Amino acid sequence: MVMAALRFHLKEGLHSFWLEKELLCALCGKKTGPICLNCEEKYFFPEAGRCFSCGKITFPEAKYCSDCLANKGPQSLARVWAWGYYSGAWKEFIRDIKFKSRPRRLAEIRQPLSNWVLRHLPVVDGIMAVPMHSDRLAERGFNQAEVIASLLHWELGLPLLQGLERQAATRPQVELSRRDRLLNLKGAFIVPDIRRLTGLSVWLVDDVITTGATLEACAQVLLENGVSKVFGLSLAAGAEKGLVPSRE
Amino acid sequence: MHFFLTMIEQIGLRFSPFPEVDKFFYKKETEYLPTGLSLSLLEKIFYKNISENLDYSTGLLKMSKPELQAKLEERLKGWGDLLPAGSWHWQQAETWPGRAASEYASPPESREFDSCIRGRQLTDKELGRLAVQIGSDLQSVLRWAQVRVLKGWGEWIPGIRLEGQKWRCQRCGETELEEWPGIGGNMVTCRSCSSLGVNSSQQVLYRDKQGLERKSETVSFCLQPALTSAQEEVSSQVLEFVGQTEEKEALLWAACGAGKTEVCFPSAAWALENGKSVLFAAPRQDVITDVAPRLQRNFPEQQIQILAGMIPLKYQKGNLVLATTHQILRFYQAFDLIFLDEMDAFPYQGNRMLEWGLQQALSPEGKIVYLTATPSEEGLRKNKHAGRNLFRLPARHHRYPLPVPQWLKFTYRPQKPGLNRKMEKQLREAVARGITLIFVPQISWVGPLVQYLELKFSNWRIAGSYSSDPDRKQKIEDLRQGKYSLFVCTSILERGVTIPNVQVVVLAADHPVFEKRSLIQMAGRAGRTKEYPDGLILLVSARKTAAVTGAVNWIREQNYYAASLGLLDLL
Ligand SMILES: [Zn+2]
Ligand SMILES: [Zn+2]
Ligand SMILES: [Zn+2]
Numbered sequence: 051m052v053m054a055a056l057r058f059h060l061k062e063g064l065h066s067f068w069l070e071k072e073l074l075c076a077l078c079g080k081k082t083g084p085i086c087l088n089c090e091e092k093y094f095f096p097e098a099g100r101c102f103s104c105g106k107i108t109f110p111e112a113k114y115c116s117d118c119l120a121n122k123g124p125q126s127l128a129r130v131w132a133w134g135y136y137s138g139a140w141k142e143f144i145r146d147i148k149f150k151s152r153p154r155r156l157a158e159i160r161q162p163l164s165n166w167v168l169r170h171l172p173v174v175d176g177i178m179a180v181p182m183h184s185d186r187l188a189e190r191g192f193n194q195a196e197v198i199a200s201l202l203h204w205e206l207g208l209p210l211l212q213g214l215e216r217q218a219a220t221r222p223q224v225e226l227s228r229r230d231r232l233l234n235l236k237g238a239f240i241v242p243d244i245r246r247l248t249g250l251s252v253w254l255v256d257d258v259i260t261t262g263a264t265l266e267a268c269a270q271v272l273l274e275n276g277v278s279k280v281f282g283l284s285l286a287a288g289a290e291k292g293l294v295p296s297r298e
Numbered sequence: 299m300h301f302f303l304t305m306i307e308q309i310g311l312r313f314s315p316f317p318e319v320d321k322f323f324y325k326k327e328t329e330y331l332p333t334g335l336s337l338s339l340l341e342k343i344f345y346k347n348i349s350e351n352l353d354y355s356t357g358l359l360k361m362s363k364p365e366l367q368a369k370l371e372e373r374l375k376g377w378g379d380l381l382p383a384g385s386w387h388w389q390q391a392e393t394w395p396g397r398a399a400s401e402y403a404s405p406p407e408s409r410e411f412d413s414c415i416r417g418r419q420l421t422d423k424e425l426g427r428l429a430v431q432i433g434s435d436l437q438s439v440l441r442w443a444q445v446r447v448l449k450g451w452g453e454w455i456p457g458i459r460l461e462g463q464k465w466r467c468q469r470c471g472e473t474e475l476e477e478w479p480g481i482g483g484n485m486v487t488c489r490s491c492s493s494l495g496v497n498s499s500q501q502v503l504y505r506d507k508q509g510l511e512r513k514s515e516t517v518s519f520c521l522q523p524a525l526t527s528a529q530e531e532v533s534s535q536v537l538e539f540v541g542q543t544e545e546k547e548a549l550l551w552a553a554c555g556a557g558k559t560e561v562c563f564p565s566a567a568w569a570l571e572n573g574k575s576v577l578f579a580a581p582r583q584d585v586i587t588d589v590a591p592r593l594q595r596n597f598p599e600q601q602i603q604i605l606a607g608m609i610p611l612k613y614q615k616g617n618l619v620l621a622t623t624h625q626i627l628r629f630y631q632a633f634d635l636i637f638l639d640e641m642d643a644f645p646y647q648g649n650r651m652l653e654w655g656l657q658q659a660l661s662p663e664g665k666i667v668y669l670t671a672t673p674s675e676e677g678l679r680k681n682k683h684a685g686r687n688l689f690r691l692p693a694r695h696h697r698y699p700l701p702v703p704q705w706l707k708f709t710y711r712p713q714k715p716g717l718n719r720k721m722e723k724q725l726r727e728a729v730a731r732g733i734t735l736i737f738v739p740q741i742s743w744v745g746p747l748v749q750y751l752e753l754k755f756s757n758w759r760i761a762g763s764y765s766s767d768p769d770r771k772q773k774i775e776d777l778r779q780g781k782y783s784l785f786v787c788t789s790i791l792e793r794g795v796t797i798p799n800v801q802v803v804v805l806a807a808d809h810p811v812f813e814k815r816s817l818i819q820m821a822g823r824a825g826r827t828k829e830y831p832d833g834l835i836l837l838v839s840a841r842k843t844a845a846v847t848g849a850v851n852w853i854r855e856q857n858y859y860a861a862s863l864g865l866l867d868l869l
Pocket of ligand 1 (some may be wrong): 075076077078079081085086087089090269282
């Protein structure tokens with residue numbers, strides 16, 4: 051419901067909004083942007099792989115991360131990708147968007163993000179965002195996942211799909227243990243109108259993947275309601291142990 | 299923070315964050331609509347339609363319930379996506395989830411809250427910090443704030459509000475804001491005051507309307523050191539302005555090093571004794587750290603709130619406050635008397651944000667005294683035009699004239715540091731007299747010049763510094779203690795630093811960053827102490843610019859004026 055209001059607005063006003071030019075690196079603010087070579091190496095690991103199951107950054111030859119090999123990852127998604135490593139300046143950037151009310155900053159990275167997504171993800175019928183509970187949405191004023199999805203929609207021309215909704219406010223994921231996270235999410239998502247999604251393949255977008263539990267919960271509900279395939283996509287996730295040289 | 303459209307029997311309609319607190323307060327039937335929204339969204343949805351029936355000062359609606367219902371339905375048509383019809387059933391305040399209002403009634407911490415919150419303008423995050431400090435929790439503090447709102451002692455306002463067609467940050471007054479697509483339309487975030495924490499149109503500010511606690515008291519005040527007769531004269535003029543006139547603003551123009559802050563102390567003492575609140579504000583932290591011990595020495599028993607820099611807000615009590623100009627954005631109609639020091643100094647001049655903050659922090663009857671060593675011509679003109687008082691203190695306490703700069707023709711090339719013979723001779727002379735400061739226009743000049751000078755004058759101790767130098771603090775301390783013969787820096791070397799027996803050289807005095815007033819400020823570092831009332835000042839450049847001539851004339855004029863008032867022993 052709230053999403054629809056947002057979407058309406060996005061269609062009206064957002065196109066020109068994403069066309070802004072940014073010259074300096076969005077992360078370090080020093081070298082040439084939108085993301086400088088330095089930061090690309092440091093946070094986006096162009097040579098590394100992504101865990102098929104949870105999107106985490108892995109060694110190039112590995113298909114799954116060690117967590118997912120131990121069956122701790124999501125099971126229902128066809129494949130998952132995280133763009134960058136959730137740390138340092140990239141983490142700051144994402145936190146700026148969420149906690150400092152600066153969704154506009156996403157415009158700075160629209161180009162490298164959509165290039166990367168085009169290179170890795172399969173073409174689908176539409177893009178969908180992980181919904182936020184209306185209470186929290188009313189407080190923050192925007193859903194960052196929704197803004198990312200709309201950005202990709204404008205850049206790549208894929209339709210934005212609606213129909214997935216969040217029912218009750220769940221406690222923030224970070225406060226919970228892994229097991230509790232899964233329980234916490236059970237039943238949080240619904241598809242009120244089955245007809246709209248039958249047979250479609252989708253990218254399911256979130257800002258950050260921590261355990262993959264949120265994506266898993268959404269994917270389960272989507273698949274139960276007729277969606278044919280769900281691919282997960284996020285701006286950031288963790289990295290396989292040993293992949294990132296320990297800093298400082 | 300969520301607000302709810304709340305209807306209170308016989309009272310009317312409000313936007314309340316806690317309908318059950320309203321019910322507890324009024325002891326009247328209270329209902330609310332259960333969809334919580336940000337205050338700005340509620341305003342946006344409802345004000346347009348009902349404003350003619352709304353009393354803005356009380357937030358109350360003069361309308362019957364059926365009338366209101368009809369209006370709401372009409373209004374909500376356009377917002378069906380955000381607020382589907384089903385979410386608009388009035389609910390009894392008792393159904394409110396969470397602890398009952400009675401539990402928050404009035405434990406001792408709420409009295410502590412009441413005295414800390416006065417005169418403040420804070421975000422809900424900042425209220426949370428206050429809660430921790432007084433040993434309470436955010437939920438209680440927010441409810442006590444709501445009680446103050448119901449009593450008419452405070453109000454909730456959106457952090458950024460549409461004023462006509464234009465968004466304006468309610469904390470700092472900024473109108474150039476970062477716009478983004480939010481629910482139900484564009485929203486905005488303010489970047490200007492972000493160093494104080496996030497502020498956006500989704501944010502809410504609690505604005506207290508009671509001002510600081512004002513109570514008459516005997517103020518232990520002892521002037522140390524005593525004022526000179528020149529200072530005393532001006533001091534009584536300021537006191538007269540503060541205590542006996544209807545005028546709102548005055549400008550105190552004093553020579554560099556004339557002791558203008560002390561001149562204001564008797565007026566501050568008078569104000570405190572008469573139950574008024576007083577703020578000393580300065581744009582930079584170093585000025586605050588310089589003034590703090592002087593204030594404490596002169597008001598030994600007074601509780602002084604010192605709010606400087608970006609340190610996390612610490613809530614203190616007392617109606618004598620010393621703060622950086624940034625901090626004043628956290629006050630609302632709190633002060634009866636404001637002394638704004640160094641009004642010409644970076645970053646105050648031309649800064650709309652601090653201008654706004656100052657007006658907001660001033661009580662409706664309050665007065666401002668601007669203190670400056672170098673008013674701009676425009677500033678003086680404006681002052682005159684506004685019919686403001688101008689008080690002048692042109693002489694230093696030691697009754698010697700200000701040292702007058704000499705101009706020296708020499709072209710310095712930063713790419714190829716070097717001095718000609720004439721320049722070298724002058725520099726040796728300066729160093730022979732005392733510690734010599736060399737001011738350069740750009741940070742990048744500092745390093746190469748220091749290197750060159752170290753080679754050339756290997757028996758002198760030489761150093762240089764600029765504002766982002768990590769060793770800056772230590773170097774400044776060493777400089778203060780006289781460990782260097784020669785020190786290279788940019789013009790923003792801390793103004794609070796007084797170095798006895800200092801000589802001043804300004805290199806490339808014709809560079810555009812050196813305006814007349816910055817030349818005067820740099821020259822003003824020489825001859826400040828009684829032991830060394832004189833000093834050598836060299837303005838070195840290829841051309842004699844208007845700024846150079848202007849600065850020299852200005853200083854001469856100050857001296858003539860001081861002499862004409864009989865404030866100088868020698869001229
Ligand atoms: Zn970079
Ligand atoms: Zn994995
Ligand atoms: Zn602001």
